[in-house]
Amino acid sequence: MDTTVATTGTEGQKWGGASKPLNVSYGKMMMWFFILSDALTFTGFLAAYGFSRFKFIEEWPIADEVFNHFPFLHGTDAPMFYVALMTFILIGSSVTMVLAVDAGHHMNKKKVSLYMLLTIIGGLIFVGSQAWEWKNFIAGEYGAVKTKGGKILQFLDVKTGERVALNEFVEVGPRDVDTYGNSEGIWYTTSGEYNATYTIEEVKKGFVDNPNVTIRTQQLVVNEETGASEKLVLSREDALVKLNKDAVGVVEGANLTENEYGAPLFADFFFFITGFHGFHVFSGVIFNLIIFFNVLLGTYEKRRSYEMVEKVGLYWHFVDLVWVFVFTFFYLV
Amino acid sequence: MADHAAHDGHKLAIFRGTLKFKSNTQKIWGVLIFLSLITIVEVALGYIKPDFLNAKVIGLKLLNWIFIILTLVKAYYITWDFMHMRDEASGLRRSVVWTSVFLIIYLMVILLVEGEYIYQVYKNAAVSFDF
Numbered sequence: 250m251d252t253t254v255a256t257t258g259t260e261g262q263k264w265g266g267a268s269k270p271l272n273v274s275y276g277k278m279m280m281w282f283f284i285l286s287d288a289l290t291f292t293g294f295l296a297a298y299g300f301s302r303f304k305f306i307e308e309w310p311i312a313d314e315v316f317n318h319f320p321f322l323h324g325t326d327a328p329m330f331y332v333a334l335m336t337f338i339l340i341g342s343s344v345t346m347v348l349a350v351d352a353g354h355h356m357n358k359k360k361v362s363l364y365m366l367l368t369i370i371g372g373l374i375f376v377g378s379q380a381w382e383w384k385n386f387i388a389g390e391y392g393a394v395k396t397k398g399g400k401i402l403q404f405l406d407v408k409t410g411e412r413v414a415l416n417e418f419v420e421v422g423p424r425d426v427d428t429y430g431n432s433e434g435i436w437y438t439t440s441g442e443y444n445a446t447y448t449i450e451e452v453k454k455g456f457v458d459n460p461n462v463t464i465r466t467q468q469l470v471v472n473e474e475t476g477a478s479e480k481l482v483l484s485r486e487d488a489l490v491k492l493n494k495d496a497v498g499v500v501e502g503a504n505l506t507e508n509e510y511g512a513p514l515f516a517d518f519f520f521f522i523t524g525f526h527g528f529h530v531f532s533g534v535i536f537n538l539i540i541f542f543n544v545l546l547g548t549y550e551k552r553r554s555y556e557m558v559e560k561v562g563l564y565w566h567f568v569d570l571v572w573v574f575v576f577t578f579f580y581l582v
Numbered sequence: 583m584a585d586h587a588a589h590d591g592h593k594l595a596i597f598r599g600t601l602k603f604k605s606n607t608q609k610i611w612g613v614l615i616f617l618s619l620i621t622i623v624e625v626a627l628g629y630i631k632p633d634f635l636n637a638k639v640i641g642l643k644l645l646n647w648i649f650i651i652l653t654l655v656k657a658y659y660i661t662w663d664f665m666h667m668r669d670e671a672s673g674l675r676r677s678v679v680w681t682s683v684f685l686i687i688y689l690m691v692i693l694l695v696e697g698e699y700i701y702q703v704y705k706n707a708a709v710s711f712d713f
Binding site: 281 | 606607610611614617618621624625628629631633636637646649650652653656657660661663664665666670671673674677678681682685686689690693694696697698700701704705711712
């Protein structure tokens, strides 16, 4: 480390750098305290999520139903499997990172660069997976109807209890306005009415014409037999009354103001927390890349110390650590 | 290479000394296997959702308590073995871990209690919030 530290004239004195407080170098200690503060930022987000969830404890979306996609398995209900896979990818890249740190302690340049490369690849796969999750979440699957009170009504098959997508029972009627496409350059100003595939009147008509469809509200009720929380399913008669009295708009997919899964806050927190975490993974990949090139250039070989690998390693493990909590509180609990 | 001696001094035992590894690399793989097992158990429980785990214990379902405890176990091994907290001086360990644990519990308890209170206010309000 001698080559990296400037001479200050205070060598040998207690606070001049002769003794390391707490037995760690300055950089490593600061990385630990940065991680501490960053952990508290994430705590703030997750605590706010918990607050909102407790506030709307009887109407929060059920995560298994929202995140049930798996690549190449279209239409299969695969709750959380993809997120679990992402967890394994991130833990795996954490392992290659710690192996790189270990190889660094043995001054093994070849192994450090190999493991750093694997870590970076793992991180990139993870960020890509997160983008894919976002894509599915934003696109939505079934579509729903919004009420005056801002609640979401979803459609079900009366007999099987399976979800029914809007396109299975609603037909697009004539439009008396021209819809604008991307080429007109005003796509971002379109209101929900023009943007959505269906109008609320078309949904109402399709609902009346299809007696095998009913409505599920956001309300969670406890199933007396199993003790599990389930969404309240309305009878066909109640559903007709509810739809005609309360429904005001069609919701397809998710954005920051509304989403077809339920409470708008759910999507807000999803974007914010997984987005902030994804940004950490992304910046972690950048840091790892910089250190990786430094390893290749032999910078740490010259310094006779691979401590920089250890410092970015701490950051990388922290990103993994946060994901463990996000996984639990967003997808499992 | 002044640091070399200190780095070779990894503590190689986990589970309070019941499982000892021969080298740091072996310990890393051991911890990976342990973390993977926990994740598999979590996903399996989340998929099956056994009925008897729906019982409520202190405001939360038993299943959710299990998830939270397993998460804390995972967090412990990531911090202690991947981030080498096990090998750091106790002063550094305490200043990072105790501070965060205290502040996190503090914030969580306050916000969750407040959230539950607002839920009760909405629920018992004279005006319906689902109009």
